[in-house]
Amino acid sequence: MRVDQISTNDALVRSLRDLLAEAESEVLIATQPKMLERIEDSLKQCYESGTFIALCVYADAETAATYDYDDTATLVRAWDQELDTMLSVDHQRGVVGQLLEADEEEDVVGLEYDTERLYGMAFLQFMSQHWDEGEEVYVMDPPTLPYECVNLRDAALNTTLHLREDNTVGFDAEVRSAPAEEDEEWERLTGQLSTVRQSFVEPSTNSFFGEIGLVGYVEDEGRVTMGGHGAYFEDYEARNIVLEPMS
Template sequence: MSTDDASLREQLKSFGFSDKEVDTYTALLAHGEAKASDIAQSAGVSKRYVYNVFSHFEERGLVEMRDHETPTTARAVDPSTVVEQLSDRLSSLEEQLEAIHEPDPDVDRRYEVIKSNSTVRKRIARLIRSADNEVNVSVPASLLPDLAEDLEAAVDRGVFTLVLVNDDGTESVPEAALQGIGDVARVWEHAGPILVCVDRRHGLFSPLEVIVGNASDQQAIGFTEDRLSPLLVGSFLGNYWPLAEEVYVHDPDDLPATYDRFRHAVLAATLHRRRGRELTAEMEVRSANSRDDYQTRRGRVIRVKQKLVRPATNSVPIENSLVVTDGEDHYTVDGPGAITETFEARTVTLDVADDRSESVSEMVARSSKLDE
């Protein structure tokens, strides 16, 4: 390997070598053993600098000084010995760092680079099959047939599932192929990135080229990360979802039903209210932006703000919330991470309101008077 090799230079610099030290050390390696004057000439540095830096190199086990001879020479320690010494030091450093590192045992964060087309396909299918309560996917049309059965199974077991199918240059997806594959399925006429987010923690992000077209040097990233997944879902719902054509909406669950994914409750409330049903909501909530204990609140759903299905009723791009009244007050509720709402909800149980109780319009009117 040339002593001018950029990769070698960068690797030595990563171990703390300066540029001049790299030049001096590689010059010595090229000579094997030499006088300071010869090294100075080869490295383009002063003879005084060579003597100074060789003193440091000797302490680091890189050279052996032969100062009992005249003139004094330096001999490069065999590189295999140097690498072994560095490995021992790194192992010792790892043990010391691990001793003071105390990660949260309840938090699992991992990342993985995936290069293989087949591995990416298998990983997406496995993620969907593993979902307990939420799946958000954006996939090319050519991949949909491989995933349809797993997506249908997710919907059947009550997993909240949003599916965005992107145009990847293949034949258009027939509407029949989208029936039942999600709670909502949309088609975008453009090619978008591949995204899978499951249960607000697990997922995969990939350029389209990893799946479609000729082999490329593009790579997919698989992750288990409770902070990244919500951000990707927010981008998915805020940037891609609104641009796509809505093709299929699944019938809502029979009520009463309990949801531990808030967006699922928002979709169900929207669809039932569009069928003319007045709803009650019993929720485990706490004040937004707090770590208060959860408490149970119950009231009537008087409005839903959402953009999961058309027409959208929200005013903020990623807003999905319920407006609820208990007859004395009305308040807004969102899921975990709520910012502008009154409460964030952990679970929501929706039911059809008792016809004998006060109507929604009466509650709203009375609540409005209280606000005056």
């Protein structure tokens, strides 16, 4: 567990840039337009690497919609609040802080952490306040299939977008029975996806807060449910998910 204080505006921006550069699969970020403009190039590089990015802009929807998100984020919502910038990366690391104005003096402007416990708290706040209260501004176009997902959240989003367009979506994934022991072996599972449980795009289809899952049909088993890392309520924990076209 590591928590470090950030003492200057430049250090805060640098911490955000560094974490974005190191992100491998997922970024959740809420920030003001003035900070967005300072880190936009880092967000673009992160997005171009294939990272799932959910961005909440602290502005009204009209102001937030003036930015071009095609190369910057997967999803964007606007929430007209004056709050700290909050960045969470890869289920583990993050930064919280706010740029000081020229006439302000503070010993600490932010914190950088590397602990799963604080990430969990940040995720709950992001989804229950920032995302739930925000107004949808931008959603990426669904990718061409086959598509290799970076994680379950990415799979849930892109399955949702394809099902909305009445596309038939197949899947190929590594799975193990949930809840799984760390040393439990993975096996391959293929089938067709029929339903998604998520709250990242409207309308929400989850049955409880924070639920993210896939529902599909497999030839030998019939209906199956899949969750991500640490899945408990689903039939399987899934990883390395590939969405495939089906005729």
